[in-house]
Amino acid sequence: MSALNQDLRVSYVQANLVWEDPISNCAQLEEIVQNLQGKTDVIVLPEMFSTGFSMSAVGAEISAGPTVQWMKLQAARLQVLLIGSLKIKESGQFYNRLMAVHPSGKIDSYDKRHLFRMGQEDEFYTAGNSACLISYMSWSIAPFICYDLRFPVWSRNVDLKYDLAIYVANWPAARTHAWSSLLRARAIENLAYVLGVNRVGVDGNHLEYSGASSIVSFKGEDLLPLTSHVSIQTQTLSFQALKDFREKFPAHLDADDFTISI
Numbered sequence: 001m002s003a004l005n006q007d008l009r010v011s012y013v014q015a016n017l018v019w020e021d022p023i024s025n026c027a028q029l030e031e032i033v034q035n036l037q038g039k040t041d042v043i044v045l046p047e048m049f050s051t052g053f054s055m056s057a058v059g060a061e062i063s064a065g066p067t068v069q070w071m072k073l074q075a076a077r078l079q080v081l082l083i084g085s086l087k088i089k090e091s092g093q094f095y096n097r098l099m100a101v102h103p104s105g106k107i108d109s110y111d112k113r114h115l116f117r118m119g120q121e122d123e124f125y126t127a128g129n130s131a132c133l134i135s136y137m138s139w140s141i142a143p144f145i146c147y148d149l150r151f152p153v154w155s156r157n158v159d160l161k162y163d164l165a166i167y168v169a170n171w172p173a174a175r176t177h178a179w180s181s182l183l184r185a186r187a188i189e190n191l192a193y194v195l196g197v198n199r200v201g202v203d204g205n206h207l208e209y210s211g212a213s214s215i216v217s218f219k220g221e222d223l224l225p226l227t228s229h230v231s232i233q234t235q236t237l238s239f240q241a242l243k244d245f246r247e248k249f250p251a252h253l254d255a256d257d258f259t260i261s262i
Contacts, residue, residue, distance in 0.1 A: 016201035045084030
């Protein structure tokens with residue numbers, strides 16, 4: 001649990017991504033995030049924000065490629081933690097890799113653990129084998145990617161290691177009910193805030209996305225209205241409120257002890 005009771009301003013960008021076009025996506029997102037300068041501490045972009053959920057090498061980059069450099073520039077200029085996933089090629093393999101870029105230029109990364117077999121993601125990308133914890137402004141943040149949301153053991157907040165879970169996604173409209181329900185469940189069972197950011201529009205595979213990005217309290221309450229269009233939402237998270245609730249309702253003390261085999 002974090003030592004200091006510092007509030008955290010978090011923002012998500014619910015965007016309509018351009019299919020397999022990193023330059024266009026970075027250009028439109030840069031214009032959007034400028035509106036958040038001085039108004040937030042964390043900005044979260046959707047899964048594969050530079051290309052859309054694409055199973056090809058188009059738009060893939062090395063970990064020091066132009067999109068990551070773009071993220072470093074935005075994080076430094078806006079003085080925020082900037083989070084989003086993109087296609088990374090490394091040692092001949094492809095990863096759906098989340099990058100959390102600090103204002104200092106430091107990068108925490110997480111490779112998607114659960115690959116979406118129904119979309120053949122497991123045939124193109126390599127699964128990650130380790131979790132990630134981001135320390136920022138006295139908060140502990142656990143990042144996840146899309147399909148990870150369906151696996152509560154992987155998201156389990158053992159010993160309250162994190163205060164905020166973030167899920168970046170390209171979650172189709174046909175399964176919006178599952179998306180919203182699972183975000184709330186992860187918040188309730190883990191005694192933590194949850195932020196889930198999804199995209200909108202139609203991708204190159206003709207899949208429709210209806211957004212429903214949300215910020216959920218540790219009680220499972222939606223803190224902002226859900227929308228189905230391009231939008232930016234910001235919410236201030238109270239660490240004191242989280243701390244007080246955990247002390248009043250310490251369900252984590254009765255949690256099962258377990259280990260995960262990788």
